[in-house]
Amino acid sequence: AQSVxxxxxxxxxxxxxxxxxxxxxxxxxxxxxxxxxxxxxxxLQLLLKYFSGDTLVQGIKGFEAEFKRSQSSFNLRxxxxxxxxxxxxxxxxxARYGGSQGNLIFGKGTKLSVKP
Amino acid sequence: xxxxxxxxxxxxxxxxxxxxxxxxxxxxxxxxxxxxxTLGQGPEFLTYFQNEAQLEKSRLLxxxxxxxxxxxxxxxxxxxxxxxxxxxxxxxxxSLAGGPNTEAFxxxxxxxxxV
Numbered sequence: 001a002q003s004v005x006x007x008x009x010x011x012x013x014x015x016x017x018x019x020x021x022x023x024x025x026x027x028x029x030x031x032x033x034x035x036x037x038x039x040x041x042x043x044l045q046l047l048l049k050y051f052s053g054d055t056l057v058q059g060i061k062g063f064e065a066e067f068k069r070s071q072s073s074f075n076l077r078x079x080x081x082x083x084x085x086x087x088x089x090x091x092x093x094x095a096r097y098g099g100s101q102g103n104l105i106f107g108k109g110t111k112l113s114v115k116p
Numbered sequence: 117x118x119x120x121x122x123x124x125x126x127x128x129x130x131x132x133x134x135x136x137x138x139x140x141x142x143x144x145x146x147x148x149x150x151x152x153x154t155l156g157q158g159p160e161f162l163t164y165f166q167n168e169a170q171l172e173k174s175r176l177l178x179x180x181x182x183x184x185x186x187x188x189x190x191x192x193x194x195x196x197x198x199x200x201x202x203x204x205x206x207x208x209x210x211s212l213a214g215g216p217n218t219e220a221f222x223x224x225x226x227x228x229x230x231v
Contacts, residue, residue, distance in 0.1 A: 004158075036222075043120070043207065043222035044159070090158050103149065103172065104220070106158030 002027050004091050006107035013081050014115045021076040021110050023091030032094035033074040034104065035065055039087045047089075050074065061085070086114045118142060120223035122208050128229045129198055136194045137226045141210030148191050149220065150183055151207040152176065159207055165191060166213055198230045 003026045013019055025031060032051055036044040048059025055067040065076045074091060088111045092104040121140040129135050141148045146167050151159035162181070163173045167188035177183075180198075185191040195202055205227050211220040 041224065043224045044209075045222075046219055049219075092158070103161055103164055104159075105161070108156065108158050 002031075002093060002095075002105050004093055004105055004107035006089075006091055006110050008110045009108070010111045010113065012113040012115060015083050016080050019076075019078045019081045019085070019112070021089050021091075021112070023074045023076065023107060024072050025074065025091070025093050026072065027093055030069065033065075033067060034092040034094065035059065035063070035074070035076045036090045036092060036106075037061075037087045038090065038109075044090065047076070081112075081114055083114045083116065086112055088112070120208055120210050120221050122206075122223040122226050124226055125224065126227045126229075128231060131198055131200060131230055133198055134194065134196045135198060135228065136192050137206055137208075137228075139191045139193070139208030139210075139223060141190070141208070142221055143189075145210035145212055145221075146188065147211045147213050147218075147220075148185055149209040149211075150191070150193050151209065153205040153207055153225070154203075162193075195228075198228075200230045203228055203230045 005024045007022050034049045035047040037047050038044050047063045048057050050057050050067045058064050063078050067074050088109045090109045091107045094104045123138045149164040150162040153159040161174050162177050163183050165185040168185050180196045183193045205225040207225045209220040209222045212218045
């Protein structure tokens, strides 16, 4: 069955420190891969996506993610965290059919807290 | 505001009552999706429409749930005979139909509390 695992429920980092959020997926083939961010009371905002090609993808707000097929992973990174990055982050996979990103399988999320 | 709009933002209802939520997608988007997000979980896919046609439904969508998109624009999600387990955030998203570069945009959600 298709699934997404985000092993860390809650992570706290200091402002200015680097960040890595882990994501592992289980899928029959190479899926589409996404990272979304959700601030309290807000909807989901797409940070970045991977479809094919270069396995290191750049997103908004200074985030990047690397697809590693051998590890079935798509970890999110940021070199220097800002207080405004405190939010919940969701990794998701999408099926390679229909071309739509809407029918997604999400992980349970990682809540990021930022210490001043 | 040209984003995805959901109404109401919050709904408290008594167990056994029916509730209906509305989603207005981005105007040119022909695909519309409903997700449910319970506390501590990621969003779970419920159903999606392309124009007015409901193309896929999750097993999560029990017989008490029904979604419509009558004119291919806004959509409604109705829950009949609500149960406490229905308490969740209901998220709507919309996108263009097409290739991999069609991004789904999410609304802010409707938070349902069943008491």
